[in-house]
Amino acid sequence: AQDLTPLNSDSEPDRIDWSQLDATFGDLATPAQGTKVGGVSKTLTNEYWRTLGEGYKTFADAQSVGVVYQAASNEGDQLGQLSIAETLISQGFDALLFSPQTDANLIPALEKAAAAGVPVVNVNDAVIPTARHYVGNVQKDNGVRVAQWFIDNHPQGGKVAVIEGQAGVYAAGQRTAGFTQTITENGNFDIVASVPANWSRELAFNAAATILQQHPDLIGFYANNDGMALGVVEAVKSAGKQQQTAVFGTDGISDAYAAVRAGDLTGTVDSFPLLTGEVAMEVALRLIAGQELPRVVATPQALITKDTIDSYTTTDMDALRAVLTAQ
Amino acid sequence: MTKALTNIPLFSRVRFRDAGTLVGLILIAIVFSALTPSFFTVQNIINILQQSSISACIAIGMTLVIISGGIDLSVGPVAALSATLGAAMMVAGVPVPLAVLGAIATGVACGFVNGALITWGGLQPFIVTLGGLSLYRALALIYTGGTPIFGLPTEFRALSNGTVLGLPGPVIVVALLALIAWIVLTKTPLGEYLMAVGGNPEAARVAGVPVTLTKLSAYMISGGLAAIASLILIGRLGAAEPTMGNLWELDAIAASAIGGASLMGGRGSIVGTLIGCVILGALRNGLTLLNVQAFYQLLATGIIIIVAMLIDRATSGK
Amino acid sequence: MTKALTNIPLFSRVRFRDAGTLVGLILIAIVFSALTPSFFTVQNIINILQQSSISACIAIGMTLVIISGGIDLSVGPVAALSATLGAAMMVAGVPVPLAVLGAIATGVACGFVNGALITWGGLQPFIVTLGGLSLYRALALIYTGGTPIFGLPTEFRALSNGTVLGLPGPVIVVALLALIAWIVLTKTPLGEYLMAVGGNPEAARVAGVPVTLTKLSAYMISGGLAAIASLILIGRLGAAEPTMGNLWELDAIAASAIGGASLMGGRGSIVGTLIGCVILGALRNGLTLLNVQAFYQLLATGIIIIVAMLIDRATSGK
Amino acid sequence: MTSVSAARLHLTDVTKSYGPIQVLHGVSLTVAPGEVHGLLGENGAGKSTLLNVLCGVVPPDGGQITVDGTAVTIARPKDAAKAGIAMIHQELQQVPELTVAQNIFLGASLRRGAIFVDRQTQEAESRRLLATLDPSIDVTAPIRDLRVAQRQIVEIAKALRSNARVIAMDEPTSSLTPKEFERLVKVIQVLTAQGVSIIYVSHKMDEVYRLCQAATILRDGRFVTHVALPQTPLSTVIEHMVGRELAHAHHRSFATDTVMMQVNALSRGTAVRNADLTLHQGEVLGIAGLVGSGRTELLRLIAGVDRADSGTVTVDGVTISGANPRARIRAGLGLVPEERKRDGIIRHRPITANIGLPAMSQFSRVGLIRKRALHARSQQLMREVNLRPFDVTRAIGSFSGGNQQKAIIGRWLAAGTRIFLFDEPTRGIDVGAKAEIYDLIETLAAQGCGVLVVSSEMPEVIRVSDRVLVMREGRVAASLNAGDITEAAIARHAIPAA
Numbered sequence A: 001a002q003d004l005t006p007l008n009s010d011s012e013p014d015r016i017d018w019s020q021l022d023a024t025f026g027d028l029a030t031p032a033q034g035t036k037v038g039g040v041s042k043t044l045t046n047e048y049w050r051t052l053g054e055g056y057k058t059f060a061d062a063q064s065v066g067v068v069y070q071a072a073s074n075e076g077d078q079l080g081q082l083s084i085a086e087t088l089i090s091q092g093f094d095a096l097l098f099s100p101q102t103d104a105n106l107i108p109a110l111e112k113a114a115a116a117g118v119p120v121v122n123v124n125d126a127v128i129p130t131a132r133h134y135v136g137n138v139q140k141d142n143g144v145r146v147a148q149w150f151i152d153n154h155p156q157g158g159k160v161a162v163i164e165g166q167a168g169v170y171a172a173g174q175r176t177a178g179f180t181q182t183i184t185e186n187g188n189f190d191i192v193a194s195v196p197a198n199w200s201r202e203l204a205f206n207a208a209a210t211i212l213q214q215h216p217d218l219i220g221f222y223a224n225n226d227g228m229a230l231g232v233v234e235a236v237k238s239a240g241k242q243q244q245t246a247v248f249g250t251d252g253i254s255d256a257y258a259a260v261r262a263g264d265l266t267g268t269v270d271s272f273p274l275l276t277g278e279v280a281m282e283v284a285l286r287l288i289a290g291q292e293l294p295r296v297v298a299t300p301q302a303l304i305t306k307d308t309i310d311s312y313t314t315t316d317m318d319a320l321r322a323v324l325t326a327q
Numbered sequence B, C: 001m002t003k004a005l006t007n008i009p010l011f012s013r014v015r016f017r018d019a020g021t022l023v024g025l026i027l028i029a030i031v032f033s034a035l036t037p038s039f040f041t042v043q044n045i046i047n048i049l050q051q052s053s054i055s056a057c058i059a060i061g062m063t064l065v066i067i068s069g070g071i072d073l074s075v076g077p078v079a080a081l082s083a084t085l086g087a088a089m090m091v092a093g094v095p096v097p098l099a100v101l102g103a104i105a106t107g108v109a110c111g112f113v114n115g116a117l118i119t120w121g122g123l124q125p126f127i128v129t130l131g132g133l134s135l136y137r138a139l140a141l142i143y144t145g146g147t148p149i150f151g152l153p154t155e156f157r158a159l160s161n162g163t164v165l166g167l168p169g170p171v172i173v174v175a176l177l178a179l180i181a182w183i184v185l186t187k188t189p190l191g192e193y194l195m196a197v198g199g200n201p202e203a204a205r206v207a208g209v210p211v212t213l214t215k216l217s218a219y220m221i222s223g224g225l226a227a228i229a230s231l232i233l234i235g236r237l238g239a240a241e242p243t244m245g246n247l248w249e250l251d252a253i254a255a256s257a258i259g260g261a262s263l264m265g266g267r268g269s270i271v272g273t274l275i276g277c278v279i280l281g282a283l284r285n286g287l288t289l290l291n292v293q294a295f296y297q298l299l300a301t302g303i304i305i306i307v308a309m310l311i312d313r314a315t316s317g318k
Numbered sequence D: 001m002t003s004v005s006a007a008r009l010h011l012t013d014v015t016k017s018y019g020p021i022q023v024l025h026g027v028s029l030t031v032a033p034g035e036v037h038g039l040l041g042e043n044g045a046g047k048s049t050l051l052n053v054l055c056g057v058v059p060p061d062g063g064q065i066t067v068d069g070t071a072v073t074i075a076r077p078k079d080a081a082k083a084g085i086a087m088i089h090q091e092l093q094q095v096p097e098l099t100v101a102q103n104i105f106l107g108a109s110l111r112r113g114a115i116f117v118d119r120q121t122q123e124a125e126s127r128r129l130l131a132t133l134d135p136s137i138d139v140t141a142p143i144r145d146l147r148v149a150q151r152q153i154v155e156i157a158k159a160l161r162s163n164a165r166v167i168a169m170d171e172p173t174s175s176l177t178p179k180e181f182e183r184l185v186k187v188i189q190v191l192t193a194q195g196v197s198i199i200y201v202s203h204k205m206d207e208v209y210r211l212c213q214a215a216t217i218l219r220d221g222r223f224v225t226h227v228a229l230p231q232t233p234l235s236t237v238i239e240h241m242v243g244r245e246l247a248h249a250h251h252r253s254f255a256t257d258t259v260m261m262q263v264n265a266l267s268r269g270t271a272v273r274n275a276d277l278t279l280h281q282g283e284v285l286g287i288a289g290l291v292g293s294g295r296t297e298l299l300r301l302i303a304g305v306d307r308a309d310s311g312t313v314t315v316d317g318v319t320i321s322g323a324n325p326r327a328r329i330r331a332g333l334g335l336v337p338e339e340r341k342r343d344g345i346i347r348h349r350p351i352t353a354n355i356g357l358p359a360m361s362q363f364s365r366v367g368l369i370r371k372r373a374l375h376a377r378s379q380q381l382m383r384e385v386n387l388r389p390f391d392v393t394r395a396i397g398s399f400s401g402g403n404q405q406k407a408i409i410g411r412w413l414a415a416g417t418r419i420f421l422f423d424e425p426t427r428g429i430d431v432g433a434k435a436e437i438y439d440l441i442e443t444l445a446a447q448g449c450g451v452l453v454v455s456s457e458m459p460e461v462i463r464v465s466d467r468v469l470v471m472r473e474g475r476v477a478a479s480l481n482a483g484d485i486t487e488a489a490i491a492r493h494a495i496p497a498a
């Protein structure tokens, strides 16, 4: 693994879009009988990761492949996740899908797997620099898309605020950076606050209430995930500013969809966890079959607002694939 | 002067003790007021009170438990479990008062389990409630499958979001609860028992204090208050999440300690704890108003907790 | 038989105490072995030991602190701060031994700050280290700007990843540290002092125990061990992250308590703590092998911590 | 002997073991109505355990209890209260943060309405109970602000609160002065006149002879005999208690002219003001005074436990710079504190650890404790003072109070201390051991050590001292030399002028 340059999933040149897999590498060969794939997720307390797991499972079921999907007990249990990953390796899987808590915490497991000749795919979020295979979206792009919406819809600019996730977490940092850079470059906007709420709906609510009170003319919030965004929505509502203040989240969980439909949440950046899960499983199976794939397989994401929501159905994967491919 | 004060015993003594905590709060308020004009406005003060009300609700229960010589690390998960059960009932159409009672009963039941393991099981409170921290969280997650419960009835949410005389509902509810807790602690036998059980369990037992019952009550009250806090919160947020209440225990313990409770038991004050909650709330609020960057917020929180304790110690003597 | 045993005093008394914890571990091992054949294999046992080694390193320090009547909630952030500083030095080309010393010195220094606030500042350990929990984390984040430090020298990483006689390096290092801690606790004046200070600080002072120094040592050792744990971990990971060490304190406290330490101070055992760590490690390993879903793992963890304590209490009498 | 049927209280065949160690071997006790009944025995004889069984604090393994002819089962403290039995505990059982009144009514608070504590009535009632004992105690002050003697008085008041038919008093006067004892005598007389029975445990034989009509003597957890008092001579009683005859020794002096320690103008607040004293080699210097006269505080200042506002302590001509116990211990000082439980013992640790604590460096080599040497030395020392039970590896908390005291003294013997600071050294120590401790003090003096002895027992001060300082309101009011040491002289200097 020494020959690999440290992976930056956002800028790695050796990449392919998910939609090009079939076209470039042909249809997936039927996996051998008894193929087993293990998944290690960040946590199951977040719908995003549960849905990703469902993606693994639906795709694996279709191919009659066994899956084990394990997760740490919470989003901060880094050593626990490592233990789980190592324990899985010792059980002899044909491929592993890791969604690490941090950039580094699963490295020993990755190395162990490499030593055992088991392919490992780093799926989304934190990026293991030595990962040979990565499937996921561009974290920074989440923030960029929301910033773009503000630029498009409020050409005259205005005050905006960011509700950040846990300090020091990769995804939180990237999403915030994407938003902040894009909107600052535009020059018309003023980021009046960018404060952490540790992925907590309650803290997000409190922070938003405080910010709104200090800046009654705020035109929008960007929250690093949907849970926090829904907390912000409540704060905006209780301040009676639904008409004036837009609220965006990230992840595209079902509650966020419902809130967008209801007109509470202005939008969310969906990175399609179910589809991402399917793609990741497909990549794993292709690797087991011995195919040489590019290092990064990029998965889609889209800004979901009331206007676009109907085009992204979340249940019919084939339809979704079609919509996204068409873009 | 001081002498005269301390001569009017207990009552003034308690007041005097709480004065140290108050000084800490005032200093923080002065600093933030100097740094940002938005801090010291009626609106923002109400805001701080509102934001502190949930943690105050938890911290009141925690203070009683700490006074009894224990600790309750499981408040967050207990809150989550009560909230999700309560919310599920409401969504299923159970009348709001019944669902509220159900949620509180859940919290009290969890407290009872904690207390039973500690008293009859003879286990250490820290470890029992550490186990509870996993256990109740797991139950909440399993029950909900990990997804938040939405769609709470508006009449329920009105309680959390309404105001009375300009004060938010939660502030009034928690103020009432605090008053009751204060009365219990300072005016009823249970209060004496709590102090006795925490201050000198052997003496309490010898004197015929119902030690087991007293400890059980403390954990049950803590569980019940956790449930009430969770109800206030879901009323405000409109959703009951199984992951809610993360790290609430640390906030509550910090508030109790800042307010003068001794983690060795036997000492603590409801008024002090309330001030402690407001200190923590004001801190968070002020840092947000100042738009302090995440890392530095963490830094400031750590420093201010320690400095508040140092001020408190310096002013309250000894 | 039992009578004969307890007549050989102190030594056997301690052993007897730890036997309770061991029974818990054996029961867990039996259950998992029965449920999955992969559990009781040499490879998997080494695996469990390796996974427990880091938490054991932390828990040893925690046990000493707990025995001295304190608690150290700041171990995780102290580990993160030491690791990032040490890693930065290595990456900057400082010779590995020097960087290692630097990291350990950082941990010890953090421990000193904790201890100083507790002894000279007269603050409660819980609240000081709760403040430290934010403070040191913030320093680590600010220092690194929130990004991990990669590119540790291979000769450094070899220490963590090598094996001696089939045992992983970390296991051997931690076993050595545990041996030293055991000697310190049971065979040296410092050990006596820790027990005395935790058991009755005032009497210890009157008897000429250097109370301040003893407490300081406990926190400094805890900080130093946190740093060593962090070095082992970054050796394994090949990177130092400012966010590492999350929730380590709870694991360490749980292990100490399972191993028989009293959170009131004055009592605890290194052997017990090590067994406690292995219990927690075996638990996680076994549940993963059984492919128990995350929520149910959480449930099992909570239940097993409590059951282990109940077994322990039942077998060790009183 | 009272007939069983007419007895107020009748205990038969009470047995009790702690683990493998049997503490009570079928003890019986009978008390008549209105009788003050002594319960006598050496340290560790089982007196407290028996009373604790009676009061439901400790569950017995066997035995019956009859009160006024009815058999009662006492499993919890509440049962004892219901049966009309109250107890004054040897170890003060109080809650430091609660007020005097709250402590007196702990577990039985008076109510106003259904839920509120009636503070006012409790306080008035407490004041009434304390009126005869010590009216100066502020019933609204938290217990932690009270001195030991006052706490003990509160403990007595607490036992009086419940109008019990039987009051068990376990060394109620261990930290009281003769004057306070007199007040207690008055209270007891009123009680017995009302038919209340009292079980009185004390190591102060003069008190026992003064108060008791009869006594039960225990030795090693067994009933030895029942004696009528004061008919039975003291020597016989003591012989029953200790199993041998005690030689009556007289004071011997070993004082020299060599100054060992000099205390100059030591002050702390109003507790100790400008205290000077000189201690010579081989001298036993007694310090007498009323409760609160500052004796304890003076010793604590000398021992470095509390920090002095001003003043110096000079040992062998060298002024000790460090104002902490460690520095003073290094200079050869050692304090046997008044409050053993709070300042003396580490409960869960064995006797050996408690003994070795100040002398760890002496008992270690290359940083490791020589456990064997410590064990051997502890055994030797504890054999000398006759520790009971003789097991230096047991936790000190499981020993009777008197035996704990022996271990604390042993601590300083092991540390090679040259200046001993004894604060009420025989508090709670039996007659046999008392004599042993007097001998010990004499031996120390003979070896050239200097000894300061604070004691509220006048006979004790007179018995052991070569010279006596009398303290009054924090000052050293007088220094009495050999010929002038009498109770009258001490009292004259101790009592403040009106």
Ligand SMILES: Nc1ncnc2c1ncn2[C@@H]1O[C@H](COP(=O)(O)OP(=O)(O)OP(=O)(O)O)[C@@H](O)[C@H]1O
Pocket: D018, D021, D023, D041, D042, D043, D044, D045, D046, D047, D048, D049, D050, D090, D388, D389, D397, D398, D399, D400, D401, D402, D403, D428, D430
């Ligand atoms: N909790 C305990 N565990 C083990 N042994 C105990 C315990 N309490 C008391 N003992 C033992 O029981 C015996 C009797 O103790 P007890 O306190 O009744 O003596 P006592 O007659 O009151 O002595 P003293 O005059 O010193 O107060 C002693 O040998 C003591 O060591």
Ligand SMILES: Nc1ncnc2c1ncn2[C@@H]1O[C@H](COP(=O)(O)OP(=O)(O)OP(=O)(O)O)[C@@H](O)[C@H]1O
Pocket: D144, D145, D146, D147, D148, D149, D270, D271, D272, D289, D290, D291, D292, D293, D294, D295, D296, D297, D298, D338, D456
């Ligand atoms: N805990 C305390 N709180 C308040 N004052 C105290 C306390 N302890 C001692 N004092 C005061 O210090 C002075 C000296 O008390 P000290 O205990 O030294 O006297 P003593 O002669 O040893 O009496 P005792 O027989 O009670 O031990 C007294 O005036 C007393 O009121």
Ligand SMILES: [Mg+2]
Pocket: D047, D048, D049, D090, D170, D400, D401
């Ligand atoms: Mg006794």
Ligand SMILES: [Mg+2]
Pocket: D295, D296, D297, D338, D423
């Ligand atoms: Mg005294």
